Amino acid sequence: MDVNLLSILRLEKQDGRCSFSDSFSSIHWYYKLTITEGPATVSYIKNQNVEGAGYDSGEFDIRSDGSLIINNVSVEHEIKFTVYEYETDQESLARHDIDLITYIRPNPPFPVVDGCDIQSGICYIQWRHGSSITCRIQDARPAMSLTWLASTVKGDIQLNNITIFTHNTNTWTSVLTVTEPLMHSSYLSLLLCKAADTLNLLVHSEALVLVHNKGKETSQVNTTEVAVARNERIELPCIDGHHRLLVWEIISTEDNVSTPVIVDVDTANTTYVISREYELREGNLIISDAQLRHEGIYMCTYTQVLWKVSSH
Secondary structure (H helix, E strand, O other), rough: OEEEEEEEOOOOOEEEEEOOOOOEEEEEEEEEOOOOOOOOOEEEEOOOEEOHHHHHHEEEEEEOOOOEEEEEHHHHHOEEEEEEEEEOOOOOOEEEEEEEEEOOOOOOOOOOEEOOOOOOOOOEEEEEOOOHHHHHHHHEEEEOEEEEEEEEEEEEEEOOOOOOEEEEEOEEEEEEEEOOOOOOOEEEEEEEEEEOOOOOOOOOOOEEEEEOOOOOOOOOOOOOOOOOOOOOEEEEEEOOOEEEEEEEEOOOOOOOOEEEEEEEHHHEEEEEOOOOOOEEEEEEEEOOOHHHHHHHHHEEEEEOOOEEEEEE
């Protein structure tokens, strides 16, 4: 019987849980040894004592159910263990080979996109031609491959999956870069950086990135001047109908620099409010208490379900 045994490198003690017959009389674990090379590393006679060089050294112990205990797990234990199970009659012998895998959770336990606020739930990037977007998993064991995907109305489309791995002492850092994030959209593109988390080590395995093309002139811009008294509430309209992706930004009249105030990804039910002075309601921007600092040009860029892109 083959058993996959999973252990955690950073724990001081870890049980290698296995299921043996209730009628076993003794269990014999071999580490870096075979049954022909000498006594077992650690043995357990049912209802009696644990014995063996591995037990005497303090490296191993055995539970009453026959499971192996490794008192201080390290990468040296990432090897095939062999255990022999004797039945009560001492003549029935069962052999089990166990592959032990040590792992280290990355820190933080999710993909990180360079230059993004990891607490916001969605990353917003103003992109210009010639720049790149990089995603990484830091200090993980085993190494995790990454994939950049573009989320479209027709499904996820792969952009790049050629991960670069950097080996540290006991861990790997995975890095993946995309240089053309807007291959499937002109102005706004929703990307996913997805980690191959086969051992379920991550809190979440995807990073959500909304890419805003700032190097392309918007083809449809309608400008409307709106006056509002101080301390009054104002609602700026953006779209009649349902949007998929939406960005509200304010453009300074002094230096023409744009600053995002609200980013919304409707398909993921995710809204990122950069400033609490603003609210979003059905695509419209709301300022509850208008002040002089709110003066400027507000631009709304959005994609509808059919990928129609407009700005106001």
